[in-house]
Structure formats: C-alpha cells, structure tokens
Amino acid sequence: MIEVREATIDDARALAELRWEFRAAKAQPVEDRETFVSRCAGWMRAQLTTSLQWRAWIAEDGATAVGQIWAHTIEKLPNPALERERHVYISNVYVTPAARGGVGSRLLEAVVAWARSQNADRVFLWPTDRSRPMYERHGFATTTNILELKLNG
Numbered sequence: 001m002i003e004v005r006e007a008t009i010d011d012a013r014a015l016a017e018l019r020w021e022f023r024a025a026k027a028q029p030v031e032d033r034e035t036f037v038s039r040c041a042g043w044m045r046a047q048l049t050t051s052l053q054w055r056a057w058i059a060e061d062g063a064t065a066v067g068q069i070w071a072h073t074i075e076k077l078p079n080p081a082l083e084r085e086r087h088v089y090i091s092n093v094y095v096t097p098a099a100r101g102g103v104g105s106r107l108l109e110a111v112v113a114w115a116r117s118q119n120a121d122r123v124f125l126w127p128t129d130r131s132r133p134m135y136e137r138h139g140f141a142t143t144t145n146i147l148e149l150k151l152n153g
Contacts (some may be wrong), residue, residue, distance in 0.1 A: 004106045007056035009048045014065035016040035022094035057110045059103045067095035069107040084121035
C-alpha cells in the first residue's frame with residue numbers, strides 16, 4: 001500500500017534521489033549523480049527545516065520513496081480588501097514509472113488540501129503535455145492572466 005505524507009528533513013536524500021531520476025531522464029546531467037544528490041539533499045533539508053516557503057509530500061511503498069510533489073508559498077503584499085494574501089506554486093511532481101496509476105493524483109490532492117487550509121488564493125504550475133490531463137481532472141484550467149518574461153533560452 002502506498003502512503004502519501006508530508007515530507008520531513010529525514011526524507012531529503014530520498015527526495016533528492018527522486019529529483020535526480022526525474023530530471024536526468026529529461027536532459028543530460030552536467031554533474032554526476034552523487035554530487036547532485038548530495039547538493040540537492042542539502043538544499044531540500046534546509047527548505048524542509050524552515051518550512052516557511054517550500055514544503056514537500058512524499059509517496060512511499062513501504063520504505064521506498066516512489067513519488068514526490070513540492071509546493072512553494074508565495075506571499076502577496078497585505079491587502080485592505082477582502083483578498084487572500086498567498087499563492088501556492090507546485091513543482092517537481094514525480095512518480096516512479098512502476099508506481100504510476102493514481103499516486104500523482106494523491107500527491108496533488110494532498111497539496112491542494114494543504115493550500116486550502118492555508119487560505120491560498122490560487123494554486124498554479126507549469127504542466128507538461130503529458131501531465132496536463134491529470135491537472136485538468138482536478139479542476140486546473142489554462143488562464144491568460146499571467147504574463148511571462150523568459151530570461152534565458
């Protein structure tokens with residue numbers, strides 16, 4: 001049975017290994033696996049320690065990490081009107097190929113429930129063509145409100 005729970009600092013290395021698997025499959029790495037995993041685990045440990053902006057959820061099959069999702073809280077300026085003062089950005093959604101088939105949805109549901117509990121104004125992300133149907137099944141929609149300036153590439 002796969003369990004989804006909020007990640008802790010003790011999960012940093014497993015999360016970093018999933019990050020390697022996710023990103024190394026998309027593009028040729030420019031650093032070796034161990035160097036990246038160590039660097040990434042350090043960053044993740046620091047983020048999970050403060051819990052101010054980044055949070056993560058992990059999916060585990062027994063003692064094996066099989067998926068993750070990260071959420072970044074973006075505070076808005078205080079507003080005197082009735083308007084919520086934070087957004088949540090979702091990133092790094094990944095489930096190992098063998099565990100796919102509902103785990104991504106469960107991770108997403110956990111983050112959306114948390115965002116609601118935080119009284120967030122909206123949750124946003126940049127999906128891939130492959131992941132877009134999952135997000136749409138959960139009520140996400142394409143909007144034209146955001147302007148983007150791409151600074152590199």
